[in-house]
Amino acid sequence: MARSSTSVDVAVIGAGPYGLSLAAHLRARGVEHRIFGEPMGPWKTNMPLGMLLKSYPWATSLSDPKSEFDLKSFCTVRALPYHDELMPLPLSRFIDYGEAFQARYVPAVERKTLIALEPGSGFLRATFDDGETVRARRVVVSIGLHPFKRLPHEAAHLPVELCSHSGKYGSLEALDGKEVIVVGSGSSASDLAALIHERGIEVSLVARQPKLHFADGPRRHSLFSRTVAPMSGIGHGWTLATCAKYPQLIRLLSKDLRVRVANHRALGPLGGAFVKDRVVGKVPVWLSHAIRGVETHNGKVMLDLVDSDGAPRSIRADHVIFATGYKVDVNRLGFLNEALLRRMQLVDGAPELSAHYETTVPGLHFIGPAAANSFGPVCRFVYGTHHPAQHLARHLSAVLARFRPALQLRPLDRTVSP
Ligand SMILES: Cc1cc2nc3c(=O)[nH]c(=O)nc-3n(C[C@H](O)[C@H](O)[C@H](O)COP(=O)(O)OP(=O)(O)OC[C@H]3O[C@@H](n4cnc5c(N)ncnc54)[C@H](O)[C@@H]3O)c2cc1C
Structure with a gap:
């Protein structure tokens, strides 16, 4: 078992749609980072083969820095059947797309599991299942829903x-x-x-x-129905359309309202x-x-x-x-050390987040479904990958530049091969 200790500016935990999108943006900005997890892991092992995705194909793309590799362009180049909304997206095709995205933008994913995260002085100490300890100035947790399965x-x-x-x-x-x-x-x-x-x-x-x-079957919507209940990447109606487009506005609401919006009735079973x-x-x-x-x-x-x-x-x-769903509760994350949990303010089990997806523990960020009680229901869907990827990469690039020597023109991209 490797027992090395290394340092990095940003450690991204999780290589699903959220982690991969963020890593693609970090790489484009030259931010030193490493990303850990199984690429598209839960999609490959925790969802039944043969499943059809519920979201519209047009709303199921990962976020790349130049907006040039959406699901539609992936299918077009490979001559695969595709329609924005009139045909369902098979799970296997979405996995192929996610893996192609990973190969193109995030070639250096490290397939290991975080087992412990502890506070250090000016950094967080992340220990992995192969024995390696990484001191990271910033840790971004994007581990999806699967650690939060709910059983009666x-x-x-x-x-x-x-x-x-x-x-x-x-x-x-x-x-x-x-x-x-x-x-x-x-x-x-x-x-x-x-x-x-x-x-x-x-x-x-x-x-x-x-x-x-x-859900309603695919159909063309009249101008009237599109005006009364506009279609968004996460559902119909003005509330969901606003949530889908402006996740940063949801943070300004009271806690109670945010939790209610995150679990919007229209997104029920x-x-x-x-x-x-x-x-x-x-x-x-x-x-x-x-x-x-x-x-x-x-x-x-x-x-x-x-x-x-x-x-x-x-x-x-x-x-x-x-099939009784998931409920985010960070207390269930075995890798979070007691001291971190004590310092983390929560909203109904999920971390309270700043405008930069940062918890009340400095340097520790959460994106994806665990961010829904701060940034709204779009975080529960692949459609929500763009805002955290773009915004957080820009923010981390700016704050971490302060630690770089003045003469260094471009930060080192220290991604590591699998
Ligand atoms: C059955 C089902 C169907 C769904 N259908 C849709 C749909 O049609 N459309 C839609 O938009 N959304 C859908 N969702 C929601 C969607 O799965 C999530 O919104 C999305 O996967 C979140 O992406 P993510 O990157 O946060 O996490 P995930 O895709 O879940 O990826 C998690 C990553 O974290 C890694 N990881 C976990 N723990 C650790 C650890 N300790 N150390 C290192 N790595 C770790 C995993 O290996 C993986 O790489 C569905 C969810 C479920 C459960």
Whole structure:
């Protein structure tokens, strides 16, 4: 195991759409940095193969410094089918695009995991799973949603053979030959139910909601409807359009309002438009059913349900998948040292951020979904990569230039090969 100690100006933790976009902008500005993580990691291992993205293709590009490599140009050059909004974007194509982006703009991603982050004097000390310790003037955490999986407390005691979170799949092979229940009503629940059913596995869906909601199918919007409810990269309507375009304005709102906006009603559980016909009428669905308890019996899992009239029902299966979402809570990040956590002010579990995405711990920044309670719901989507990438790269380039000798014309680009 390597046990070296090195220094760097900026350490970017995470190589998903947010980390890759930021690294591309840092590189273009000649800011010394290193980036860690598995390129497009959760997209490759935690989302089911065959999934279709819910966001419009035109709103699903990473941010590059010259705005020259969006998803559309990637598909055009490779003669791949593409339409801004009339066709869905398959997960595999988005992964290919992200990896092509990484090869072109961020060639030196280091595939290692941050295991500890501690305060130093004028720097943060980051320790990785290969034993290397890096002293970084700035650390930008862009680790996405997957560390924040949410399971209902009723399931806490279940063994992993009987229960999992939707964020585990990847491949569905482990479910072959089993009888499965999916709990939830959002896009992960409907995507998984459709894909499991199409694999020939017996599956049913249990939801608290009285109805499953799906996004509208692709259609041309009239001038009137575009005026009343303008379309944005994260949904329809003036509120979401403003959030999508001006994330920096959201910070000016009160904490309560910011949290409400970050969890905007219109962004509640919603299946993708293209999955509706693959679920409705095909997969047995128990609507208006809440979970009262979960038991195990003879190697099976039993869900003890109650409907909206109070009538009880029990259903059982070999495995239950909780598609119950994610909730950002930095206290769950094992790598954050106690001293850092004590100094970090939080808004509903997420770090309170300055205009430069900096937490109340100097030098520690968060971007991506963990920034949503400060910069609004756009941070929950790939569409939100542009503002932090452009803004933070400019800011870090300016503040770190102060540490450079006056005669040095261009800071060293110390990216390291994988
Ligand atoms: C099922 C599902 C479907 C979605 N569909 C869409 C969609 O259609 N459109 C859309 O815009 N958004 C969608 N999202 C939201 C989207 O996933 C996030 O907004 C986006 O991935 C956030 O990007 P990110 O770069 O912050 O994190 P991620 O893409 O999650 O990448 C996280 C990175 O952090 C790294 N990492 C994690 N922990 C560590 C560590 N300790 N040390 C080092 N590296 C680490 C990982 O290896 C990875 O490189 C979906 C989310 C889910 C769960």
